[in-house]
Structure formats: structure tokens, C-alpha cells
Amino acid sequence: MARAGTLFRGIADEIRNRITTGELAPGTRLPTESQLMDQYGTSRNTIRLALAALENEGLIATEQGRGSFVREWSSLTHHATRAERVDRPSSSTDAFVAEAREAGFEPSTAFSMRIEPAVAEVADRLQIPIDTFVVLRRVVRYIDGQVSSRQDSWYPMDVAEKAGLNVPHDIKEGTVRAMAAAGYVEVGHIDEVTSRMPSPDDHQTLDVATGVPVIVYVRTAWTEERPTRVTRVTLPADRNRIVYELGNIDAYEATQK
Amino acid sequence: MARAGTLFRGIADEIRNRITTGELAPGTRLPTESQLMDQYGTSRNTIRLALAALENEGLIATEQGRGSFVREWSSLTHHATRAERVDRPSSSTDAFVAEAREAGFEPSTAFSMRIEPAVAEVADRLQIPIDTFVVLRRVVRYIDGQVSSRQDSWYPMDVAEKAGLNVPHDIKEGTVRAMAAAGYVEVGHIDEVTSRMPSPDDHQTLDVATGVPVIVYVRTAWTEERPTRVTRVTLPADRNRIVYELGNIDAYEATQK
DNA sequence: GTACGCAACTTGTTGGTACAAGTCCAGCAA
DNA sequence: TTGCTGGACTTGTACCAACAAGTTGCGTAC
Numbered sequence: 394m395a396r397a398g399t400l401f402r403g404i405a406d407e408i409r410n411r412i413t414t415g416e417l418a419p420g421t422r423l424p425t426e427s428q429l430m431d432q433y434g435t436s437r438n439t440i441r442l443a444l445a446a447l448e449n450e451g452l453i454a455t456e457q458g459r460g461s462f463v464r465e466w467s468s469l470t471h472h473a474t475r476a477e478r479v480d481r482p483s484s485s486t487d488a489f490v491a492e493a494r495e496a497g498f499e500p501s502t503a504f505s506m507r508i509e510p511a512v513a514e515v516a517d518r519l520q521i522p523i524d525t526f527v528v529l530r531r532v533v534r535y536i537d538g539q540v541s542s543r544q545d546s547w548y549p550m551d552v553a554e555k556a557g558l559n560v561p562h563d564i565k566e567g568t569v570r571a572m573a574a575a576g577y578v579e580v581g582h583i584d585e586v587t588s589r590m591p592s593p594d595d596h597q598t599l600d601v602a603t604g605v606p607v608i609v610y611v612r613t614a615w616t617e618e619r620p621t622r623v624t625r626v627t628l629p630a631d632r633n634r635i636v637y638e639l640g641n642i643d644a645y646e647a648t649q650k
Numbered sequence: 651m652a653r654a655g656t657l658f659r660g661i662a663d664e665i666r667n668r669i670t671t672g673e674l675a676p677g678t679r680l681p682t683e684s685q686l687m688d689q690y691g692t693s694r695n696t697i698r699l700a701l702a703a704l705e706n707e708g709l710i711a712t713e714q715g716r717g718s719f720v721r722e723w724s725s726l727t728h729h730a731t732r733a734e735r736v737d738r739p740s741s742s743t744d745a746f747v748a749e750a751r752e753a754g755f756e757p758s759t760a761f762s763m764r765i766e767p768a769v770a771e772v773a774d775r776l777q778i779p780i781d782t783f784v785v786l787r788r789v790v791r792y793i794d795g796q797v798s799s800r801q802d803s804w805y806p807m808d809v810a811e812k813a814g815l816n817v818p819h820d821i822k823e824g825t826v827r828a829m830a831a832a833g834y835v836e837v838g839h840i841d842e843v844t845s846r847m848p849s850p851d852d853h854q855t856l857d858v859a860t861g862v863p864v865i866v867y868v869r870t871a872w873t874e875e876r877p878t879r880v881t882r883v884t885l886p887a888d889r890n891r892i893v894y895e896l897g898n899i900d901a902y903e904a905t906q907k
Numbered sequence: 908g909t910a911c912g913c914a915a916c917t918t919g920t921t922g923g924t925a926c927a928a929g930t931c932c933a934g935c936a937a
Numbered sequence: 938t939t940g941c942t943g944g945a946c947t948t949g950t951a952c953c954a955a956c957a958a959g960t961t962g963c964g965t966a967c
Contacts, residue, residue, distance in 0.1 A: 584896065713960090
């Protein structure tokens with residue numbers, strides 16, 4: 394065994410195999426570094442290289458003083474095409490709470506509002522000059538006390554004022570409905586989905602481990618005339634997936650009952 | 651400088667800052683490990699820890715014998731809602747080629763077909779028993795000689811036979827149209843978007859560097875009666891993003907001219 | 908002029924040591 | 938019973954040394 398080009402790669406391959414075949418189930422504790430040193434007859438340095446490789450693949454997590462553990466990737470579904478449908482009775486936040494409860498989790502949310510100059514990412518999409526003031530509404534969603542997603546929405550100042558979005562609290566019926574009531578009816582949007590490794594900042598605010606990417610999608614919503622909203626959702630990839638339901642999916646939904 | 655909790659973290663923070671502020675532009679070569687050792691007065695080990703951290707964040711790439719370089723994240727757009735629209739004249743492969751050419755790149759594709767027993771991931775979505783034979787059609791897309799995406803589509807045997815998909819070559823008008831002509835008209839689909847770190851296998855077939863996640867989306871397409879297709883697209887995140895265009899986006903498209 | 912080969916330089920791998928820092932539990936003290 | 942402390946164990950950080958392997962360019966040989 395452990396016959397790959399280099400020692401530590403061979404050891405990593407062997408442990409990876411034991412994980413992917415299910416021999417080492419999620420949550421299982423790996424042998425300690427000392428035990429692995431004896432087992433493979435190598436130095437601690439080499440063992441740590443192998444473990445670091447597995448950690449960066451998102452397969453294991455090491456905790457100082459406790460050991461290394463096989464990581465679990467569960468996934469809560471983020472419904473990109475359901476959250477903001479005007480024909481649904483509740484806001485996206487309420488939808489999140491209801492869905493999580495149904496799945497047996499304890500959800501909670503934290504809301505904040507800020508007025509700030511638009512950075513390029515936002516200004517370009519809203520088609521306004523950089524540094525124009527915009528309203529930022531942030532929702533951080535938690536599942537069982539752990540951050541599940543961070544959602545930032547930016548609105549042009551005039552839109553936010555007319556729709557009453559420049560207030561420091563959540564809006565029960567949802568911001569999309571509030572905008573529609575003020576005459577800004579969304580008729581379509583563009584979603585840009587990307588993925589990247591978390592920045593040191595993300596590590597703090599999103600509680601992501603090393604080896605776990607984040608999924609980011611930026612939604613630019615339009616009325617008939619102009620863009621009125623930019624929403625960026627950032628999700629740790631080890632506990633979320635995004636689902637788009639498109640076209641007529643009645644046949645599918647019938648099987649879900 | 652370099653005042654963080656630990657030495658190597660402080661060094662990593664400092665270099666990361668120089669990258670994110672643009673002082674070190676993409677493609678720039680970092681100082682050599684020896685130079686960094688002198689500069690920070692630490693051991694090579696510590697320098698390598700700092701560089702490894704940056705590599706795993708996708709910020710730099712190190713090449714044996716050459717040095718470390720600031721990595722570039724360009725992004726070619728993968729149009730998830732355009733590729734298979736029946737009202738477009740060409741197949742998704744042709745659309746990819748046309749779009750890439752327009753952006754000034756040299757695209758190419760490689761096609762293969764296989765008949766294989768369905769694994770759980772596919773069988774569940776097609777609602778057939780595991781190990782039932784299905785047709786797999788694979789398209790690997792290249793940009794300037796480098797892999798850009800891998801697309802696997804699975805079809806139930808009966809559907810594939812009636813639509814003439816069990817042939818070892820590309821289908822000019824697109825498989826969706828071929829299926830429609832055979833009476834299997836897609837009326838909707840579910841897209842599941844996830845992200846993960848590349849497996850050793852992905853490293854080979856997709857040519858992804860360490861520190862770069864892959865974006866995966868699995869599309870299950872339905873006719874009025876049943877699921878007839880599962881397509882999985884795997885994209886290296888450093889050179890791709892997925893775009894969904896939903897609703898009425900005429901106003902947006904008018905600004906793109 | 909061209910091509911080859913070698914020296915110098917770079918990162919990759921593996922070995923070793925020492926101490927710091929976090930976790931856990933047994934055992935003692937109140 | 939409760940609470941605390943200390944020791945054993947674990948991973949984290951930092952240092953050192955040596956050689957392997959890949960890259961580059963200069964200089965020599967043809």
C-alpha cells in the first residue's frame with residue numbers, strides 16, 4: 394500500500410480510499426498522528442502533509458487537542474426560484490424558517506440595515522455611478538446556532554425610500570412585495586453563480602472550515618425599466634445546495650408527496 | 651507588520667493584502683522562498699506554511715523550479731438557461747463554440763458515448779432501479795487547449811433508442827430536439843447546484859489546481875410524464891460562472907447591445 | 908550558428924527536534 | 938456531591954538539515 398509517487402501522497406490516497414468507501418464513516422476519528430507515524434514508519438512531518446492534503450479536500454477536519462475527524466457534508470436546500478415568488482404568502486425569511494422547521498432544525502435569523510456608498514460590484518449591476526449611496530439590507534440565517542447563509546441586498550436610494558426599505562428591521566411581507574406595492578414590480582432577474590475559497594473574513598462570519606468552498610450567487614432584479622435590486626447570497630458549500638426549478642414541473646412535484 | 655497570532659499567518663496576511671489591494675497583480679511572481687526567509691527572518695518551513703495557506707485559498711499557484719505566482723480568476727459564462735432552449739437553432743455544443751469564438755478564444759470539444767449501469771445518483775433522479783442500463787453521453791469542452799467543462803448526460807435506454815441517442819457521435823441539432831422529435835418533449839427541469847474541492851480524479855480530467863473548487867450542477871429534465879434526462883456539468887470555478895436568466899429580461903438585454 | 912550539457916537556482920519531499928496550546932479525565936480537596 | 942487541578946495526550950507552530958526534482962540560461966563543443 395501507499396505506492397504513489399511520494400510518501401505522503403500515498404498515505405493520503407490510502408486514507409481517502411477508506412473514507413470514500415465508507416470504511417471510515419463521517420464523524421469517525423482517525424488514528425492519531427503518533428499512531429500513523431508507527432503504522433507507516435514515517436516522520437510526523439510526512440503524516441501531517443498527508444492529513445493537510447485531506448483537510449484541503451474537505452474530507453477531514455482536525456481539532457487541536459482532540460484529533461482528526463471525517464467530515465460530513467449534509468445539505469440544506471436553498472430554493473432560488475421559490476424564495477421570492479410574489480404569489481407565495483410569506484417573505485423569503487419566513488419561508489426559510491418554515492422549511493428548516495419542517496426538516497427538523499432550529500432556525501433563526503439576524504437582520505441589519507446600512508446606508509453605504511456602492512462598490513463597483515453593486516454599482517455596475519444597478520447601473521449607477523460608483524459611490525452613489527445605496528441601502529444595504531443584510532440577513533444572516535442560522536441553523537441550530539450555526540451560520541447557514543449570509544444574504545446582502547442593495548437597493549437604489551430612491552427605490553428604498555419609496556418602498557420603505559430604509560428601516561432597521563425586517564419586513565414581514567417581504568421586500569419584493571413592498572417594492573411592488575410602491576410601483577417597482579420585478580419582471581425578471583439575472584443570477585450569476587460562482588464559487589471560491591473563503592476569505593479570512595468569511596472564516597469568521599460564516600464559520601467555514603478550511604477545505605470547504607463557498608457558493609456565491611448574485612441576483613440582479615429588474616422592473617420593466619431598470620435594475621432595482623442586487624442580492625448576493627453566500628453559502629458554505631458543506632451544508633447548502635441551490636435548487637432552481639424551471640418550467641412546468643408539476644409531474645416532479647407530484648412525486649414529492 | 652505580520653502581527654497575527656502566529657508567524658506564518660501574519661506573513662500570509664501580509665502577502666494576501668498585497669494581492670487583494672492589487673500591488674501584486676495576477677501573473678506576478680512572488681519573491682522566492684529564500685528571499686522571503688531573509689525578509690521575514692524565519693525558517694523555510696514557516697514560509698512554506700504561509701505560501702501553502704495562500705495556495706489553498708486559490709490566491710497563488712506554485713510551480714516547482716519556477717516560483718510562486720499570483721493566480722488569475724477569469725470567468726467564461728456558462729448560460730444555464732440558454733444552452734438548451736428549443737427555440738434556439740443550435741445545439742448547446744454549437745452555442746458554446748460560437749460564444750467562445752466571439753469572446754476571442756479557441757474552443758474545441760471531445761465527445762464520447764457509453765452504455766453503463768445507472769449509479770444511485772442517476773437512478774434516483776430518473777426514477778429507475780439502480781444498475782438499470784442507461785446511455786451516457788459525455789462532452790468535454792476546451793478553451794485554448796485547456797479543459798473548460800465536463801458534461802455528462804444520462805438517458806433511459808428506451809428514450810435513447812427512440813431518439814437515436816445511442817450513437818457514438820455528437821448530434822448536430824442537439825439531443826433535446828432529437829428527443830422532442832421522438833415524442834419526448836421536455837417541459838421543465840430541476841437544477842441542483844453544489845460546489846466541492848476537486849477529487850484526485852478531477853485534478854487529472856479537469857486540470858484544476860489546488861485551492862480551486864469545482865461547481866457542479868445536476869439537471870433533471872422532465873416531460874409531462876416522467877424524467878427523461880439527467881445532465882451533470884462540472885466546471886472549474888477559477889474560469890467559469892453559471893448564469894441563470896429568469897423572467898422577462900428584455901430591459902436587461904437591451905443594455906447589452 | 909546550433910545544439911547539447913552542466914551549473915545555478917527554484918520548489919518538493921522527508922527526516923529530525925522542541926516547545927506551545929488545547930482537550931480530557933482521573934483524583935484530590937472542599 | 939461538587940469543583941478544581943494536574944498530568945497525559947493530542948494537534949499546532951517553529952526551527953534545522955539534506956537531498957530530489959524541475960527550470961533556466963550560460964558556455965562550450967560541434
